[in-house]
Amino acid sequence: MVIGGGSAGISCATRASSLGAKVCLIERKNLGGTCVNRGCVPKKLMWEAGRVWKDARELETVGIAPNLGPFDLQALKTRISDKIEAIRESYASSLEDAGVTVLRADAELLDDKQVRVKGRILSAKNIVLATGGSPILLDIPGKDLLSTSRDVFEWTEIPKSLLVIGGGYIGCEFASIFRALGSDVCIVDAGDRLLEQFDEVAVGHAQDILTARGIKVRLSVEPTSLSKTAGKITVEFDSGPAEAVTHVLCAVGRSPNIDELGPVTESMERAENGALKVTDRLETSASGIYAIGDAADRLPLTPVATRDGEALADILFGEGARLVDLDLVSSATFLYPPIAQVGETESGTAFDGITTPLPSGVLSAETIEVYGKINSDSATGQLKGAVLIGHSAADEIAWIASCLAAGGRSEDLTKATAVHPTLAEEVVGRR
């Protein structure tokens, strides 16, 4: 019995069924969960549209595409919805083909064998919690005026002005996207830096890029209240001036959907962010109850959810499996251009450098500088990690992760030769 039909639940259910298990999957909303309906997929499509529009407007600024015309958000939204609908349908039919029973309902966990669904009690030998997570809402006066990442996709117009509360990856991505589409954007964060999960030096450069693109960044400030006047939302802070904007996005983190599963979860061991602790068999502290995806204390990313989902099926019904190696997981934030990282970047011998992409300053009025760092063990030269800022960084990083997996050394990068002109040649082939 799998509770939750997102990336984790679907992959676990499909694989388990293909291994001969009798599988029931319970989903209260839409198949595909966060990633497909209100996460990676619509976000990346908006990012791609924003990228094209930003690039085109840069050509406009320098007179190459002198007269661009408008951008139609509604047309974009329609095309994205159609795509999402198509993915949902393909999930529905592949689950059906795999022989998985799908129930559309809220599930309540009763014990390690039983679940209540629409008043009926169902039981199974193994229960898998794949309930994902939800945006955390700030608890301050006027909080009803906050939007979350779910609401963003429903906005009917490009914000005239947008305040993003929270400088994590989701906040920085939407700030970049709406800036590209023409919004005035300000990001505020309670901490003293953006993108805490990423290398500090690289994030310094990323912040310079955000600023160069016209995004205002305010650090070490906390919003204290929101109020609405004359069509604008005024946000007050614990220090510094208030901001008056048309839209406020709250992106202060996500919290796993566990409590709603019922009181039985109270006794289960949790991590600091509320995710369920799991063993290397993905079992929670309640034996026979497993957790995968954002519900588990792993990394809250789709590929981890998907691969752990399959691994759990292999553990329960197949020949066992190796879980995702979290040290070799690439991650990225889709800025313009993206920042991407893998492994350990802050201790060791770093080879790093700033460079200007060839088109920057030619096909745009402003120049932006990008950055890359490759980190290796000082004694052995063994590669330990990397962070890149560049147009292809989110794809490149997967191959760097593969180099790490292969035990590559920094000298291997000098033996290979990159394509000219690319950004990769700033590192690969250099001595």
Next chain:
Amino acid sequence: MVIGGGSAGISCATRASSLGAKVCLIERKNLGGTCVNRGCVPKKLMWEAGRVWKDARELETVGIAPNLGPFDLQALKTRISDKIEAIRESYASSLEDAGVTVLRADAELLDDKQVRVKGRILSAKNIVLATGGSPILLDIPGKDLLSTSRDVFEWTEIPKSLLVIGGGYIGCEFASIFRALGSDVCIVDAGDRLLEQFDEVAVGHAQDILTARGIKVRLSVEPTSLSKTAGKITVEFDSGPAEAVTHVLCAVGRSPNIDELGPVTESMERAENGALKVTDRLETSASGIYAIGDAADRLPLTPVATRDGEALADILFGEGARLVDLDLVSSATFLYPPIAQVGETESGTAFDGITTPLPSGVLSAETIEVYGKINSDSATGQLKGAVLIGHSAADEIAWIASCLAAGGRSEDLTKATAVHPTLAEEVVGRR
């Protein structure tokens, strides 16, 4: 004494000078040579502009950017010329800083110690030929109507219709660029496939993409004559119908600039394409005369020219050097999207697949499919080569080359995890 101030000559001269040698560099035209003035640099900038414009026009087709306005080629050309001028100047001053004497003149080689420049005879202990190459012109009636890759950058308008003779990388790139800018384009090739240097299966997919983008491809035909009537150029072939177009680009290959160096070169050993054979010290068959870059029988690519140039300086004046390992050289053709390749892709165990990039069909009316193949040794799993078609392929391939250099195995790709949503995740992290 270095003859030729392109990628190879400049890097060799600069390095040799920094190693304490007394260096003179002779350049008859512009510093930077082919790459900077009429190759990689202006080509890539036109490609980037074409990419933005193609993407924007796709948004227009689906109603997201409903009214784009015109594209101003003249504005693009001015910005590119300014960039080229800046690069030339930076080369001039870095050569000056390095203490290299630069002579602006034609050089004639007299023997292994002497060169004639503007009627004067100069001598040096070591002579380095770094004279690059030039486009080959077809020798058929009406050949004056042919343009080469040099002329393309001088065109004052986007061709209404363009015939490209030759389906190598230069032909396919300009075909793609001008198609993106709105030309009607046809590529013809005498052989039975395009892009001979690239993996055959991958090139099949690349050709489908060209065709889907509206480029006509005619294989196994040879042009027999050109004639001009009523503002159009009519090209006749040995089989099939004639084509009547406004512009004809001849891109049938490049030939090294050796003969013009004088009769002394006649006795030097040459490869089939006319390039000078060199030893592993980059010495030609005439002792004391060295060759680097496109003049040498290596690979006619800028990074090879640059790195071999430095290596030669290290061999002559430093502590020796390893030449570029040609098996680990990445290469790419900038289509939309690019195709990129490294190593051996056609014998072994291949993991390959076709996929549709997320934005394709959403931010465009047509869907295009991209392709990737990773090749490994059937017995050991050791990676042997890869070919990718995808928006980031030209950058990604450098890291795959690094994986090859590190002796990576196909299982290493399964241990690593890619970013979602990217194209790299179709391979990295898959089992």
